[in-house]
Amino acid sequence: MTEAKIHPPSAEFVKHAHIDAAKYDEMYARSVDDPEGFWGEAAERLDWFRKPTKVKNTTFDYHNVSIKWFEDGELNVSVNCVDRHLATRGDQVAIIWEADDPNVTRHITYKELAVNVNKFANIYHELGVKRGDRVVLYMPMIPEAAYAMLACTRIGAVHSIVFAGFSPEALASRVNDSKAALIVTADEAPRGGRNTPLKANVDKAREITGPVKTLVVERTGGDVHMEEGVDIGYTAMFEKASDTCEPEVMNAEDPLFILYTSGSTGTPKGVLHTTGGYLLFAAITHEYTFDYHDGDIYWCTADVGWVTGHSYIVYGPLANGATTLMFEGVPTYPDVGRFWQVIEKHKVNQFYTAPTAIRALMRHGPEPVERYDMSSLKVLGSVGEPINPEAWEWYNEVVGKGKCPIVDTWWQTETGGHMMTPLPGAHATKPGAAMKPFFGVQPVVLDATTGKEIDETECEGVLCIKDSWPGQMRTVFGNHERFINTYFQDYKGYYFSGDGCRRDADGDYWITGRVDDVINVSGHRMGTAEVESALVAHAKVAEAAVVGFPHALKGQGIYCYVTLMEGVPYTDELRDELVGWVRKEIGPIAKPDFIQWAPGLPKTRSGKIMRRILRKIAENDFGALGDTSTLADPGVVDDLIDNRMNK
Numbered sequence: 259m260t261e262a263k264i265h266p267p268s269a270e271f272v273k274h275a276h277i278d279a280a281k282y283d284e285m286y287a288r289s290v291d292d293p294e295g296f297w298g299e300a301a302e303r304l305d306w307f308r309k310p311t312k313v314k315n316t317t318f319d320y321h322n323v324s325i326k327w328f329e330d331g332e333l334n335v336s337v338n339c340v341d342r343h344l345a346t347r348g349d350q351v352a353i354i355w356e357a358d359d360p361n362v363t364r365h366i367t368y369k370e371l372a373v374n375v376n377k378f379a380n381i382y383h384e385l386g387v388k389r390g391d392r393v394v395l396y397m398p399m400i401p402e403a404a405y406a407m408l409a410c411t412r413i414g415a416v417h418s419i420v421f422a423g424f425s426p427e428a429l430a431s432r433v434n435d436s437k438a439a440l441i442v443t444a445d446e447a448p449r450g451g452r453n454t455p456l457k458a459n460v461d462k463a464r465e466i467t468g469p470v471k472t473l474v475v476e477r478t479g480g481d482v483h484m485e486e487g488v489d490i491g492y493t494a495m496f497e498k499a500s501d502t503c504e505p506e507v508m509n510a511e512d513p514l515f516i517l518y519t520s521g522s523t524g525t526p527k528g529v530l531h532t533t534g535g536y537l538l539f540a541a542i543t544h545e546y547t548f549d550y551h552d553g554d555i556y557w558c559t560a561d562v563g564w565v566t567g568h569s570y571i572v573y574g575p576l577a578n579g580a581t582t583l584m585f586e587g588v589p590t591y592p593d594v595g596r597f598w599q600v601i602e603k604h605k606v607n608q609f610y611t612a613p614t615a616i617r618a619l620m621r622h623g624p625e626p627v628e629r630y631d632m633s634s635l636k637v638l639g640s641v642g643e644p645i646n647p648e649a650w651e652w653y654n655e656v657v658g659k660g661k662c663p664i665v666d667t668w669w670q671t672e673t674g675g676h677m678m679t680p681l682p683g684a685h686a687t688k689p690g691a692a693m694k695p696f697f698g699v700q701p702v703v704l705d706a707t708t709g710k711e712i713d714e715t716e717c718e719g720v721l722c723i724k725d726s727w728p729g730q731m732r733t734v735f736g737n738h739e740r741f742i743n744t745y746f747q748d749y750k751g752y753y754f755s756g757d758g759c760r761r762d763a764d765g766d767y768w769i770t771g772r773v774d775d776v777i778n779v780s781g782h783r784m785g786t787a788e789v790e791s792a793l794v795a796h797a798k799v800a801e802a803a804v805v806g807f808p809h810a811l812k813g814q815g816i817y818c819y820v821t822l823m824e825g826v827p828y829t830d831e832l833r834d835e836l837v838g839w840v841r842k843e844i845g846p847i848a849k850p851d852f853i854q855w856a857p858g859l860p861k862t863r864s865g866k867i868m869r870r871i872l873r874k875i876a877e878n879d880f881g882a883l884g885d886t887s888t889l890a891d892p893g894v895v896d897d898l899i900d901n902r903m904n905k
């Protein structure tokens with residue numbers, strides 16, 4: 259591999275940065291040598307009702323995995339994200355809301371945020387939501403989504419956000435699994451000039467879940483069905499709600515939120531994060547990774563339906579008293595210059611987006627960017643999937659004009675916040691490298707077969723983490739055994755990330771992608787098992803195997819091999835029908851890119867599908883199929899290859 263081009267930050271940038279190279283080295287060393295001291299001090303950035311006297315109590319021992327941080331501390335998240343800023347920055351803008359319609363913007367100050375959150379919390383009280391209850395949010399990207407989250411934290415309720423692009427079926431399974439006491443939604447969600455019928459989707463989900471009480475925010479005023487005694491309009495409640503609500507005193511280890519995410523097997527898992535450690539980790543990573551300074555305007559383009567939106571639109575920035583921009587729309591509406599227009603309009607200083615968006619926009623060349631003034635930008639961020647060097651260079655040159663450090667942040671729903679990333683004033687970046695561990699994070703590269711740590715600096719293997727960090731998930735909601743088996747079973751004594759990685763001669767880390775049956779489609783995580791179970795739920799499908807394949811825009815695409823029931827004809831119409839079926843069952847992000855008919859699937863004699871072979875065929879890489887001698891019927895492979903080539 260040729261040595262990557264290295265991009266050091268400018269001397270000017272380093273001069274004003276929170277963390278330079280020497281400071282990183284010193285702080286990193288302390289964070290792993292003395293985690294109690296490091297995190298105990300770091301915790302002072304939060305306001306506690308009762309300061310923790312215990313910092314870390316964690317074990318990755320397979321038999322009794324247990325993770326507790328600040329376990330005798332007491333605090334409230336909404337107090338940290340709102341109330342404590344009122345005295346010093348009450349009139350500062352907390353949230354800039356940029357609607358789907360480019361002519362609509364709202365500025366919400368911290369004072370206004372306080373009123374909205376308190377009122378929302380009182381609406382919850384009014385609707386009977388109690389401490390510990392789960393509230394499912396199925397929302398557009400509107401400030402009310404942030405109010406709804408923060409209001410849960412104020413009363414000690416646990417939110418579980420379901421991305422508004424998910425289907426009624428996916429919503430129903432999350433409402434059921436979390437045993438939600440309430441759903442918060444909107445009439446419709448405008449995106450890219452079209453309205454998604456959120457409330458109608460909730461109606462369909464409730465055909466499965468039964469009548470779960472639903473609060474409906476009137477976003478568009480569109481006509482929706484309101485069921486007497488079950489559906490409640492937000493505006494009327496808001497008008498009569500009191501604007502003061504006492505915050506609940508929460509233990510640091512009380513649940514904060516659940517977020518469902520895909521794994522290599524089974525249905526999505528409810529990743530559970532708790533209060534103190536998560537908030538601290540979101541806040542400290544937000545400040546250092548983006549080199550956020552007071553007064554900066556910060557924009558993360560994610561959706562609150564993903565963990566990125568939780569940590570880096572709402573909790574991290576607001577805990578830091580930042581101004582966070584919330585965008586309802588899409589990068590291509592009304593035209594492909596929208597991101598750049600918003601950056602100019604609001605003088606954005608830190609911009610955080612996904613490689614898939616960069617790739618889609620770079621196809622249109624530099625002109626749509628050059629139409630706008632990008633001079634406010636200081637730091638650019640990337641998240642969700644490996645960024646290819648071409649996209650990295652374009653981001654650097656065309657968007658950042660070569661003067662903005664790029665932070666390629668590797669982390670996961672499970673990790674709560676950034677695990678590996680360059681810090682913009684400390685590290686020279688390399689296009690495509692996640693570079694260095696964040697404070698307190700101890701990455702190790704293991705040999706996949708022996709499970710042993712590789713000591714050589716330059717190596718490749720599976721990425722594990724050696725010890726706990728405050729933002730780590732605590733359990734799978736309602737299933738601690740699944741938590742242990744998923745993350746601590748394969749490599750005993752470590753947290754297993756599911757990713758592969760390479761460490762270069764300088765000791766810098768490069769993420770190589772998932773090593774399990776999880777695929778990454780446009781930065782969205784998808785379990786191949788979920789798509790398979792959607793396919794076999796169709797009456798005409800006997801069996802299905804799903805793999806990822808390289809896709810120029812999406813990173814990975816979804817490739818499905820399908821065996822039909824005996825006697826059912828293999829037709830193009832049925833292929834289209836199945837594509838639509840999966841889209842409806844899970845949501846548009848799971849729409850298969852290709853369905854290949856597979857009258858037979860390659861299986862071992864014990865009946866296990868050999869996905870390795872299916873991946874190669876999907877990649878058009880027929881030369882490297884490896885050993886097929888253990889297959890029950892090796893002829894199946896030739897048939898699949900013929901099929902693939904004749905398509």
Ligand code: WT7
Pocket residue numbers: 519565566640641642643644645666667668669670671672692755756757769771772778781782783
């Ligand atoms: C998976 C986690 C983290 C928030 C968004 C996705 C992949 C994430 C990077 C990156 C290479 C990355 C990994 C990881 N991933 N960031 N900078 N470089 N790969 O969260 O849905 O929990 O997905 O996304 O494969 O395991 P998620």
